[in-house]
Amino acid sequence: MVKKKQPETNLKRRTPVFQNVWFMWFWLIFFPPVGILLMWRRGRFTKVKRIVATLIATAYFVFPIIAVMTTTLPLYNNQKEFLEKKLKLPYSLENVKKEDETITSKLNDDVTLIENIDDNGAVHELIMVGQGEGTDIVLSMGLLIGMTNPDLSQKDVGQVLKDLRLFDESYKYQKNETKVEKNTIRYNLKYDQDAGVIFSVSKVN
Known part of the structure; x- marks a missing residue:
């Protein structure tokens, strides 16, 4: 008895969400600490570009916090x-x-x-x-x-x-x-x- 050859199926391997570039950029914009971690762990870009991106993202994240902390609130608004x-x-x-x-x-x-x-x-x-x-x-x-x-x-x-x-x-x-x-x-x-x-x-x- 001759066995029938099973048709070949092309199974495309899905890339995990956290490995997608858009996922890294999402976190770099909305919560830079996570985005920076993903960028360095996945080895995105050259080292120089990663350093520059890290500095920009850190400033983007930290400066608003410093501004709020150093702003004196008024006793009365007007x-x-x-x-x-x-x-x-x-x-x-x-x-x-x-x-x-x-x-x-x-x-x-x-x-x-x-x-x-x-x-x-x-x-x-x-x-x-x-x-x-x-x-x-x-x-x-x-x-x-x-x-x-x-x-x-x-x-x-x-x-x-x-x-x-x-x-x-x-x-x-x-x-x-x-x-x-x-x-x-x-x-x-x-x-x-x-x-x-x-x-x-x-x-x-």
């Missing part, structure tokens, strides 16, 4: 937003002086408020300068903490003031300064012999 918050202060803002990067106003005879703004009018920092020993300074500091951290209770606000060593008579502000971070907000307190008490509020990067 002046209107901050003006609405300022209405909570039990003072009338007097002698308001606006310059390119700052807005200075007097809360009363002892307390001055400075707003540091950018070109778009966003408020990046609040600085309260207080002179004298009146309760208005402590009250203004408490109000600024409450304005910039509205979720804090009165007890929490008091704790921030305590952590700033405001009520510690033995603490030498002339030589030191204190800093407290609460819910992405940084509070800084120091004393200058000429200016007086300087209390600043800004966003934590």
